[in-house]
Amino acid sequence: MIKEVFITETNCITPIGFDVAVNIKNIGKAVSGIQLQNNPKLLNTPFYAAVINDAELDLAFAKVTSAEGYSRLEKMMILALEPIIKKSNIDLNERTAFILSTTKGNVTALENQENIDPAYLNVLAKKVADFFGFKNEPIVVSNACVSGILAVSVAKRLIQANLYDNVFVVAGDEVSKFVLSGFNSFQAMSNLPCKPYSVNRTGVSLGEATAAVLVSSNKENAKIKIIGDGSINDANHISGPSRTGEGLYRSIQSALAEAKIDSNQIDYISAHGTATPYNDEMEAIALNRLGLENVPVNSFKGYYGHTLGASGLLETVIGIESVNQNTLFTSLGFDTIGVSQSIKVIEKKENADIRYFLKTASGFGGCNTAVLFEKVN
Secondary structure, X not given: OOOOEEEEEEEEXXXXXXXXXXXXXXXXXXXXXXXXXXXXXXXXXXEEEEOOOHHHHHHHHHHHOOOOOOOHHHHHHHHHHHHHHHHHOOOOOOOEEEEEEOOOOOHHHHHOOOOOHHHOHHHHHHHHHHHHOOOOOOEEEOEOEOHHHHHHHHHHHHHHOOOOOEEEEEEEEOOOHHHHHHHHHOOOEOOOOOOOOEOOOOOEOEEOEEEEEEEEOOOOOOOXXXXXXXXXXXXXXOOOOOOOOHHHHHXXXXXXXXXXXXXXXXXXXXXXXXXXXXXXXXXXXXXXXXXXXXXXXXXXXXXXXXXXXXHHHHHHHHHHHHHHOOEEOOOOOOOOEOOOOOOEEOOOOEEOOOOEEEEEEEEHHHEEEEEEEEOOO
């Protein structure tokens, strides 16, 4: 019999809060972390992004440890993990795995040509793992912008293969010169805070965050059950998604098949919703192909910007709270539908009975991931 797998602890560090409760409170009040930034070290023109305050980050980190020599991203990841490791009381032994998920990691370390070692993802993962004393070598998941949610899928499968009983997962990325210049060169950055699925959307707003979860075979303290997953690459283009949503369509199909539920049983979808013309259109097409056009859907990018590899896990953490609080949160920035296929974008915070929750993500290189969750009774 295949093992049941649960998420039992969650946490996040974002520009609108350093724990889940504060984030939910601010989302409920439609508070966005996206602000106009004027930082010539990152970009020579002002830009909109959601950036964590350095002084607040350092103050919070100092309360956890007096150790020095950690990068901004490492501090963010440690702060996301520390409370859930402490609360879980789980022995970090051979039956406990650690997955670090990121798109670009410490990419800013490349600016120091004398020592680029911190830019290697395995070095980043080992540094965070060593801080907590994990016995096993860390596992790195880096697959563009699906990295965070794909790590949940990987953790689930490792437990079902009986390799581990528990898996701690952390995902994170920061706003950097490298990432900003890349999206800017695509002319994909919005000149205002992003507006997912809106006819008025003009592109992505970037953001930074870390999120952490404990994936476990132990149902005790379970926040939610992971019941199905799928990750299909559409191999369409290095940066452009399939125009028919093929990869996302098949990923959701795969998750539904494993979960043994029909698409009409899904109560809520937390989508990728980057507010770029092609991503939002592709998602709307894929959802319609599956008969999901009437399921409430939102994007959290209006609150956080696109946090790259962190986004899938961060939005899962917030989505779990939606399920357990029976609340659908506003898709911030949305006004008038701007995709060719009808979808039910959540326009205002409302109560709803949610049993099955779908989280999707899509990224460069044609990658797509979908994970299905069920409320634990």
